[in-house]
Amino acid sequence: MDAAVKPRLMRDVVIEAICAAARxxxxxxxxxxxxxxxALDDLRRDLPNQFIHAGIAEQHMIDLAAGLALSGKKVFCYAMAPFITARCYEQIKCVISSMNLPVTLIAVGVGLGYDHATLTHFTPEDIACMRALNxxxxxxxxxxxxxxxIVYIALSSPAFRYxxxxxxxxxxxxxxxxxxxxEIGFGIVRPGKDVAILACGALVHKALAAAEILAAQGVSAGVVDIVRVKPFDGAALAGALKGYRSxxxxxxxxxxxxxGSxxxxxxxxxxxxxxxxxxxxGMRDRFEVVNGDRDHLHSLYGIDTPDIVRAAQALANG
Amino acid sequence: MATTHRINDLDAKALWLRRQLWDMVMAAKNGHIPSCYSCTEIATALYYGGVVRYTPGKADDPTRDRVVISKGHAAMVLYPILADIGYFDAAELDRFTKPGGLLGMYADLRIPGIEGISGSLGHGLGMGAGFALAARHNDESHRTFVVLGDGECYEGSIWETAMFAAHHKLDNLVAVVDRNALCILGRTEELVALGDLRAKWQAFGWHSVEVDGHSFDGVLGAFDLIGRTGGKPLAIIANTVKGKGISFMEGRSEWHNKMPNAEQMAKARTELGLV
Known part of the structure; x- marks a missing residue:
């Protein structure tokens, strides 16, 4: 961990790695x-034959990717999360999944990432729908x-990945x-004894903040980052959570x-x-759509740091 | 290019193909005869008319032209041909849709000579554009032929790819639209009009021609345009008759995947010269 270096956007890191490999x-x-x-600007400028603009046409993008992958290409498809999942789900199912093609689907802004864009740009279902794919x-x-x-693995051993x-x-x-x-699929980013808080992506950071507050309240909360939700090594997780009560x-x-499911x-x-x-x-069925930033939405939907603290306390005290 | 002698041969091949398909479907009691019969001459012309480049017995020859029957319910039109050119044992035709057999109602990658899975409409042209773009990228000279249903042209993804292929000047990509004017529930022009498909493909930037899809002169003449389209992908609107060759099925949407009764079976076999 090098705290001195300023953290960067995931997508820039990922695209830079792809660009370096593509050279x-x-x-x-x-x-x-x-x-x-x-980071995409470099790739477009330096490797114009390896950058393809599909048009704002995600269904076509996936079918095209299938044809390219069947021709031996290592294909990375890139779009906003809602449009590279639900918008072209049938294409992903029929041509990528069914033929098990080495295509990496890169989604940006998962969950409530596009906070102000609201419902059309949210993906409150993307884990459920994507992990359902064969x-x-x-x-x-x-x-x-x-x-x-992750992108290192995607480049060194191409496979069907989201x-x-x-x-x-x-x-x-x-x-x-x-x-x-x-390799294991999850990481213990904070050890604890009483409650294990499992999260992925953005909410790992809220879970860590919650664990800090819980520690001050006398509850030892560990935080587990669920990096790979499918395939999932349940036995390894069960082993890692053995000492926890909740x-x-x-x-x-x-x-x-x-x-969670x-x-x-x-x-x-x-x-x-x-x-x-x-x-x-998590978010409850029939959740409301409101204006506000991501923190506001987390608070509204009961998944913000104080909600995590309350839920962990309830488990610890139960 | 097509001599009379050659066309007679192709007519015989088309009849052979229809007979093979009939026997397979009737034995399996599964399949889509009318959809196959509307594109029988198209498939015959592709493989026996000197259009598709392939190496007999070598389905994975990297220099082969790629053929995709995107209207997947008619993908089986290729099975007798692929067996005939030595891609797999012709005995597989007798095991069509049977457990343990190679050949399914829709085509998939298990089958030598099948380039991609089919069954859901609207995917073949996009995959075909991928093949064509990869060929360009690799500096390879193989071409890609995609047979589309006209009903399949309702799918928006077809037009997404049509725009893309024209933009990238994929003149190694050929779309053949099997324009039988029928889908399951009736005539396309009465359900949701497809209109002038030649003009639509042309408007999307393709070199677009309209031919009689049961005439080898017409179909082969259109394939002759490959490489002479000024850099545009080629769209061939092949006007066809669904169920062509079986009088009571011709142009009748209700036969999409219906099995004939004993009397109809006898009549069809007579018309196919099987008795």
Whole structure:
């Protein structure tokens, strides 16, 4: 962890890595459905044959990516999270998933990342819908170091992956340990004893803030960063959570089928039982759409730091 | 380019293909005869008319032209051909849709000679554009042929790709629209009018021609335009008759995937010269 270096946007780190690899490998292609990034300018300028603008046409982008991947190309598709998932879900299912093609789907602004854009730009369902796809790997970095580790894997062993990038800049959580964490699929970013708070992406940082407050209140909360929600090693997680009495999951997703569900499923499948007190925090069905920034939305939907603190206290005291 | 002698051969091949398809579908009691019969001459022309470049017995020859039957319910039109050119054992035709068999109602990558999965409409042209763009990128000379249903042209993704292919001047990409004017519930022009498809493809930047899709002169003449389109991708609107060759199925939407009764079966077999 190098706190002296200013944290950077995940997408710039990811695109820079792809660009660097693409300079040496002409089979790496980057397709954008009209989403940019500072780092993308270099790729467009220096490698015009390896950058493809699909048009604002995500369905076409995915079918095109399939044809390119079937032709031996290593393809990265890039768009805002809502448009690279639900907008072209049938294409992803029919041509990428069903043929198990080495295409990496890079989504930017997952969850409530496009806060002021509201509902059309939210993806409160993307974990549930994407992890339902046959053969996919679903990954959420919570900092740029993990984002870089994921893109390293995506470049060195191309496969069908969905990469969920946040559009906010977060403090670094990882250093040299990122690759090891990625291998397991989750990282313990703060050890604890009483309550394990499981989160991914942006909410890992709120969970860490909550754990700090909880410590002052006498509750030892650990924080687990769920980097890879599919495939998921339930046995490894069960082992890591053995010493805890309670598990709390928190996410910027509708509760149905999202990370909390995936964790519970994996624990049940691995152990045949759930030996913890449990609570899932997430967005409730029929959530309201309001104006406001991401923190305001977190507060409204009951997934902000104070909500995490309250839920963890309730578990600890129960 | 097509001599009379050659066209007679192609007519015979088309009849052979229809017979093969009939036997497969009737044995399996599964499949879409009318949709296959509307593009029988198109498929025959592609493989036996000297259009598609392929190496018999070598489905993975990297120099091969790519053929995608994007109207996946008719993808089986290729199965007898692919067996005939040695891509797989012709005995597989008898196991069509059967457990343990290679050939499914829709095509997928397990089948040598099939370039991509089909079944859901609207994907083949985008994948085809990927093949064509990759060929350009790799400086390879193979071409890509995508057979689309006219009903498939309702799918917006087709037009997304149409715009893209024209912009990138993918003149190694050919779309053949099997314009049988029928979909499951009736005539396209009465349901949601597709209108002048030749003009629509032209407006999207393609070199677009309209031919009789059952005439080898017409179809081969259109394929002859490949490489002579001023850099544009080629769209061939092939006017066809759904169910062509079986009198009671021709132009009748209700036969999309219906099985004939014994009397109809006998009549069809007679018309196909199977008895």
């Amino acid at each position: 040496k490998d002409k089979d790496i292609l980057f397709i954008s459905a009209d989403l940019g990034a500072v 053969g996919i790997e679903v990954l959420t970095p919570s900092d740029e170091v993990m984002a870089a580790a 990469l969920r990038l946040d559009r906010q800049v977060f403090p670094r959580l990882y250093g040299d340990d990122a690759m090891r964490v990625l 598990i709390l999951t928190v996410e910027e997703q509708l509760l149905e089928g999202a990370m 995936a964790v519970m499923e994996a624990l049940v499948d691995a152990t045949g039982k759930l030996d913890w007190r449990l609570k899932r925090l």
